[in-house]
Amino acid sequence: MTLAHLLLGRACRLLAALALGLGALTLAGCASPRVEQYSAERPALDLATYFNGKVIAHGIFQDRSGLVVKRFTVEMDCRWEGSKGVLDERFTYSDGTKQRRVWTLTKEADGRYTGTADDVVGVATGRTAGNAFQWSYVLKLPVDGSVYEVSFDDWMFLVDDRVMLNRATMSKFGVRLGEVTLSFQKLP
Numbered sequence: 001m002t003l004a005h006l007l008l009g010r011a012c013r014l015l016a017a018l019a020l021g022l023g024a025l026t027l028a029g030c031a032s033p034r035v036e037q038y039s040a041e042r043p044a045l046d047l048a049t050y051f052n053g054k055v056i057a058h059g060i061f062q063d064r065s066g067l068v069v070k071r072f073t074v075e076m077d078c079r080w081e082g083s084k085g086v087l088d089e090r091f092t093y094s095d096g097t098k099q100r101r102v103w104t105l106t107k108e109a110d111g112r113y114t115g116t117a118d119d120v121v122g123v124a125t126g127r128t129a130g131n132a133f134q135w136s137y138v139l140k141l142p143v144d145g146s147v148y149e150v151s152f153d154d155w156m157f158l159v160d161d162r163v164m165l166n167r168a169t170m171s172k173f174g175v176r177l178g179e180v181t182l183s184f185q186k187l188p
Contacts, residue, residue: 041130
């Protein structure tokens with residue numbers, strides 16, 4: 001074996017190790033944030049306090065290219081009794097269609113929540129920390145006469161005692177379909 005072969009072999013091993021390291025860094029960069037990372041953020045979000053009474057929200061749906069394909073308003077009537085909450089949402093879309101979703105939420109230990117609604121598959125799970133709430137669920141989404149089960153990774157951030165921002169990513173089989181952005185305002 002010549003010196004050139006030895007050097008070439010070492011260079012190839014070094015490049016392979018470098019490529020593996022860069023690949024690992026790239027994957028680490030793709031990791032999702034965790035709700036615990038917001039535990040020091042204020043004001044602290046308490047869902048039973050914020051979602052109690054009347055809330056209005058304005059939102060958009062963007063497809064995966066970023067094009068806004070739908071705008072909507074949500075009027076919410078919310079109430080809590082102990083650890084149980086009901087969020088009655090009435091959607092009005094830019095195309096004139098209307099929809100209603102009634103969430104039943106349960107506050108569990110450590111800032112965890114579970115929730116159900118008629119168009120949610122199984123049980124939604126979420127957790128608060130600091131000013132943030134992260135919520136995961138599968139929604140039955142009607143599109144052109146068919147119903148698709150779509151995963152939501154839903155994040156809410158309390159800005160002040162009246163305003164909360166919401167961003168949800170929709171996906172199917174791990175493929176991002178689009179995003180929903182909402183601005184909630186608690187009414188007096």
